[in-house]
Amino acid sequence: MNPVPPNWRTAPAVGRRFARARRPAPAPTPLDLAMMRRALALARDAGRAGEVPVAALVYETDTGRVLAEAANTRRHGRDPLGHAEALAISAAAKALGDWRLNSCTLVVTLEPCPMCAGAIVNARLGRVVYAADDPKAGAVRSLYHLLEDQRLNHRVTPIPGVLAGEASAMLTDFFRSRRSGA
Numbered sequence: 632m633n634p635v636p637p638n639w640r641t642a643p644a645v646g647r648r649f650a651r652a653r654r655p656a657p658a659p660t661p662l663d664l665a666m667m668r669r670a671l672a673l674a675r676d677a678g679r680a681g682e683v684p685v686a687a688l689v690y691e692t693d694t695g696r697v698l699a700e701a702a703n704t705r706r707h708g709r710d711p712l713g714h715a716e717a718l719a720i721s722a723a724a725k726a727l728g729d730w731r732l733n734s735c736t737l738v739v740t741l742e743p744c745p746m747c748a749g750a751i752v753n754a755r756l757g758r759v760v761y762a763a764d765d766p767k768a769g770a771v772r773s774l775y776h777l778l779e780d781q782r783l784n785h786r787v788t789p790i791p792g793v794l795a796g797e798a799s800a801m802l803t804d805f806f807r808s809r810r811s812g813a
């Protein structure tokens with residue numbers, strides 16, 4: 632049983648469409664859940680600062696040590712590459728002293744885009760846990776399946792939908808308040 636997380640952009644239709652295509656995903660560990668709560672708190676802070684509320688962190692899967700955490704900085708940093716996952720991956724590799732992150736788990740509050748999914752593959756990440764699906768840009772299951780593409784030299788089994796309701800609600804509130812000028 633794999634509940635379809637509510638979606639922050641086009642809720643029910645997309646959920647139904649992808650529910651059929653989904654294979655059973657591995658269950659998140661208690662540590663994954665704790666890390667996602669931490670990422671959601673970071674995302675909330677980013678939203679209050681006017682960034683799209685998305686945040687990510689990288690932790691060592693066996694020890695639970697957090698190597699890096701980051702929120703979106705695209706707007707304030709004026710950087711199209713300023714996505715939370717990309718920033719966290721880069722900082723984690725520096726902290727570890729190795730570009731290979733096989734021993735690590737990336738936790739992010741929104742399904743990674745093609746750029747970040749590419750970074751995940753290139754960093755050889757061991758695991759990827761994410762919250763809300765992104766039907767407009769998601770490259771893990773929504774539009775592409777980059778993490779599981781057999782043609783690439785590294786594959787990661789995603790663990791999607793972890794605390795997705797909370798992440799979706801945060802994004803929905805953010806865009807709603809921006810539209811209303813609040």
Ligand SMILES: [Zn+2]
Nearest residue numbers: 714744746747
């Ligand atoms: Zn991205």
